[in-house]
Amino acid sequence: QQQVKQSPQSLIVQKGGISIINCAYENTAFDYFPWYQQFPGKGPALLIAIRPDVSEKKEGRFTISFNKSAKQFSLHIMDSQPGDSATYFCAPSSTGGGNKLTFGTGTQLKVEL
Amino acid sequence: DGGITQSPKYLFRKEGQNVTLSCEQNLNHDAMYWYRQDPGQGLRLIYYSQIVNDFQKGDIAEGYSVSREKKESFPLTVTSAQKNPTAFYLCASSIEGGPQHFGDGTRLSIL
Numbered sequence: 001q002q003q004v005k006q007s008p009q010s011l012i013v014q015k016g017g018i019s020i021i022n023c024a025y026e027n028t029a030f031d032y033f034p035w036y037q038q039f040p041g042k043g044p045a046l047l048i049a050i051r052p053d054v055s056e057k058k059e060g061r062f063t064i065s066f067n068k069s070a071k072q073f074s075l076h077i078m079d080s081q082p083g084d085s086a087t088y089f090c091a092p093s094s095t096g097g098g099n100k101l102t103f104g105t106g107t108q109l110k111v112e113l
Numbered sequence: 114d115g116g117i118t119q120s121p122k123y124l125f126r127k128e129g130q131n132v133t134l135s136c137e138q139n140l141n142h143d144a145m146y147w148y149r150q151d152p153g154q155g156l157r158l159i160y161y162s163q164i165v166n167d168f169q170k171g172d173i174a175e176g177y178s179v180s181r182e183k184k185e186s187f188p189l190t191v192t193s194a195q196k197n198p199t200a201f202y203l204c205a206s207s208i209e210g211g212p213q214h215f216g217d218g219t220r221l222s223i224l
Contacts, residue, residue: 043215095210103155
C-alpha cells in the first residue's frame with residue numbers, strides 16, 4: 001500500500017523561477033508534514049514543516065501549502081537558485097505512532113542558469 | 114558540535130558475513146531510527162528505538178538487528194540473512210514528537 005505519493009519525479013527550473021513539488025497521502029492520522037532536502041552523499045535535512053492547524057507556512061523562499069480535505073501538501077520554492085538543486089522528500093508522520101516518517105519517493109530538482 | 118555520526122562512510126561485505134554499522138548522537142535525543150535508501154526510492158524504516166533498552170521493527174526489519182544499550186548509540190547489524198544488502202543506510206534521532214535529524218549515511222556494498 002503506497003501511503004505517500006510524491007510528484008513530479010524530476011523537475012528542471014530556470015534560475016529565478018518557482019519550483020513546485022506535491023505530496024498526496026492516505027493516512028488521516030498523519031499530523032506532521034515535513035519536507036526534507038538531500039544532497040548527493042548526504043543525509044536528508046529538514047527544510048520546512050507544517051502542522052494541520054494552519055494551511056500555509058512560509059520560511060524565506062520556501063512555502064508549504066496544506067490542504068487537509070484533499071490530503072495533499074506542497075512545497076513551493078520561490079526565486080529558485082542553482083544551490084537548491086537537490087532531491088526533495090515529503091515525509092508525513094503521526095506523532096501518536098512513534099513519530100515514524102513515511103517518505104515519498106523523492107523529487108530531483110535541477111535549477112539551471 | 115552536536116550531531117549524528119555514522120561510521121564507516123563506505124563498507125564492503127562478503128557473502129555470508131554479518132556487518133555492523135555505527136550510529137552515535139550527542140544531541141541527547143531519546144529516539145533513534147535506521148532507514149535504508151535505494152536508488153530512486155524514498156527512505157524505508159528498518160528499526161526504531163524510542164528509549165534505551167527498547168526498540169521496534171519498522172517496515173523492512175527482516176535480515177537486520179539492532180541494540181540500544183546506551184542513549185547515544187544505536188548500532189545496526191546487517192546479517193547474512195539480508196539477501197540484498199547493497200544500499201545507503203541512514204541513521205536519525207529526535208526528541209519525542211520532534212523533527213528527525215539525520216547522519217550522513219553509510220554506503221554498504223557486496224564484494
